[in-house]
Amino acid sequence: MKTTSTNNRNKTRSELGFLLPALVVVFVMSIFPLISSLLLSMTKSSFSTGGGLQLEFVGFQNYSNLLSDARFWGTLGNTLLFVFIGVALQFGLGLGIAMLLTQKLFGQTFFRVLFLIPMMITPVAVAYIMKMVLNFQIGPLAPIAKALGFADLPWFADANLSRLLVIVGDTWQWTPFVIIVLLAGLEALPNEPYEAAQVEGATPWQMFTQITFPLLLPVSTGVVLIRLVEAFKIVDMPIVLTGGGPGIATETTSLFAYYTWRTFDQSKTAAIAYLLVVVVTIIGTLYNNIIRKRALEVAG
Amino acid sequence: MKRKRPVWQTALMYIALYGWAIIVALPLYWTLVTSIKSRSNVFNGPLYLPFIQFQPVMDAWNRFFITDWRYFSSQYFNSIIIALGSSILAVIIGSLASYGLTRFKYIWGGKLRNRELSFYFISQRILPPVAVVIPLFILFQTVKLFDTQIGLIIAYTAFNLPLVVWLMQDYFASIPVELEESAYIDGCSKLEAFLRITLPLSAPGLVATFLFVLVFAWNEYIIALFLSQSNAQTMPILIAAQNAQRGPEWEAISVLTLVTILPVCVIAVFLERFISRGLLVGAVKG
Incomplete structure (x- = not known):
């Protein structure tokens, strides 16, 4: 014993x-x-004359201040915009390109590696690359831009154009991740349903909507979940691309937290970060429990 | 293909595929040609072809590798040491935990079981770095880890751990337990069985996971921004700082970008192979 x-x-x-x-x-x-x-x-922080950090308990005051702060809501709105539009674009493009790569077109072995490269680049570098390429004065697209008459597009002065710029950069960088995961998912699908559908004379479109899409749902909803929670952290792209401007048009919540930290307000920074955690958790959980669970049931 | 595809459909497919190839390749190509332009040629409108439209110069490359190498090399080596160190640690610690969670039953206070534990580990990845980095900043200053390579190695190990646990679980689960059980009969301890049997069998998964976290550590920006100053500065910090320091010296920025991209492009070739063999898919489904 x-x-x-x-x-x-x-x-x-x-x-x-x-x-x-x-x-x-x-x-x-x-x-x-x-x-x-x-x-x-939950404190109010200040630096004493000796340089030490002094904390005073204030309860939820930082939170209530933030919740009535237009800048906080503005940055949260920007974050949500980048997350939802960015991830939707990345998924749409990613699925389309992954489908193309299964069609045995010429050059696809090379493309599989090429298409992976943007996601391997540090986001701050992607931001610079985008700034160069989308510079319509000296960038590679200048002749086209001139011909079409938008050479003077105010990328950095116009709120919506700046937002577009961030979304373009983020989509260029992360569509590859969606492509590569969905491609592997597509290639792991069983053959039998397609053979049966062919016997019944289904069109390619029917095969896509009736077989491919439902069977791929576990992988697609998974990859969207990953991109969703990762996209909420977006900060390096706007910091270099626009610095959050014009005004706060492209300032994300993480960037707001960073700028607040630079003013030495540690307590407010922590409160901003916590509110972001709450939002990510709520949206991630909702997505997982409602959309993803249903999708997995459909896929069996 | 039983059914013959109409020509216009094939044509459309090629246009879409090659269109995306151009979208991916053009920015990369542009960075490359910009890096071999002289300062004045950078601003001389769009010049696409070296030797034909402009005379390539190695000014910006020379500056990085020769003139200012003493300055740049410290950041470059910081990046290499921090990325390698943290990825090795993350793979060791993460695969131990991942293996434990797939093979043994843990119960904590009757409630926390494997599922919850592994969910907990993986969900760390959801946390935005700003939520944890301020206490770390204060902690690191107290224990003298602020702005050191070791400090960033520890931070990146923690930040990559969830990825390792997540990616390796699927891999370990696919290896038959019987092999380890026969090793126990031969008198192996659990750790020995893991090191001698399971680990060699999961080598491809380990390598792929290692490369994955290596790329993430190599590219990380925001944590380094909080936890380093001049001493442990990494390449992403250096690149981002070009904004304020120099104005748009595009040829210099292009060189910095390229020397940072090139190592990971090599990794991309290997990763593509692993991913198309199914690493990731199992994990993403789960």
Whole structure:
């Protein structure tokens, strides 16, 4: 009896050993900062004359200030705009291109690697590349822009054009991720349903809507979920592309938090970040429990 | 193909495919030609073809690799050391945890089980970095890790851990348990069985996962912005800083961009192979 319990204890100990390093990392680098951030967000912080950080508990004051701050709502609106339009574009383009890559067209082996490259580039570099390419004075598209009469497009002065610029950059960068995942998903689909459909004389469009799309749903809704939560963090693209301007037209919530941090208001920064966490969690959970669950049921 | 596709459809497909190829390739090509332009040629309107439309010069490249190499090399090596160090650590710690979660049953206080634990690990990835980075900034300053390579290695390890746990779970689950069980009979401990049997068998998955997190660490910007200053500065920080420091010196920015992209382009070739073999798909479905 005694030996069994020692064995069990040893067994548990060695099994726990596998998990322990990760638990330590998560505790120190995530749980501790999250709790501290929460506490920090309920204080008023200031630097004393000696340079030390002084905190005074103020409850939910930072939050109520933010919730009545037009800048906070503006940046949240921008973030949601970039997330929903960006991810929708990336999914639409990604699905189309992934379908094309299954058609055995000439050059596709090369394209598979080429199409992957934008997602491998650091977003700050993508921002510069976009600035160069979309510069209609000296960029590669200048002759076309001149011919069509929009060489003087005020990319950085017009709110909506700046937003478009961020969306174009983000879509250029992340469509490849959707392509590559959906392509692998498409290639893993079973052959039988297609053979049966061919016998019944289904058109390619019918095959797409009746077979491919439903069977691909687990992969497509998964890839959208990943892009959705990743897109909420968007900050590096606008920081270089537009600096958040004009005004706050392209300032995302993460960027707002960063700018606030630079004014040494640690407490307000923490509160902004926490509100963003709440929004991401709500939207991620809603998406997962309503859309994704239903899609998985359809796919069986 | 039983049914013959009409010519116009094939033509449309080619137009769409090659159209996207141009959208992807043109910006990359433009960065390359800009990097070999002289300052005045950069602003001389759109010049596409070296030797034909303009005389290529290596000014910007020379500046990076020769004149200012002492300055740039520190950022470049920072990036290499931090990306490699954090990815190796993340793969070691993450695959241990991932293996534990696929093979053993953990129960914590009767409620937290494997499903919840692994969901918890993976959901870390949802957190926007700004939500955790301020306490880390204060913590790192207290323990003297602020603006150090080790500090950023630790931060990136944590930031990449969820990806490793997530990608490797599917891989470990596909390896038959019987192999490990026979190793136990031969007297192997759990760790030995994992290291000698499971790990070699999952080598392709490990390599692909490693490359994946390597790219993420290499490209990371916002955490480095908070947790480093001049000493541990990485390439993305250096690139982003070009905005304020120099105005649009496009040829210099292009060189910085290219030296940062080239290593990961090599990785892209390998990753494509792994991903088309199904890494990711299993994980994305789950």
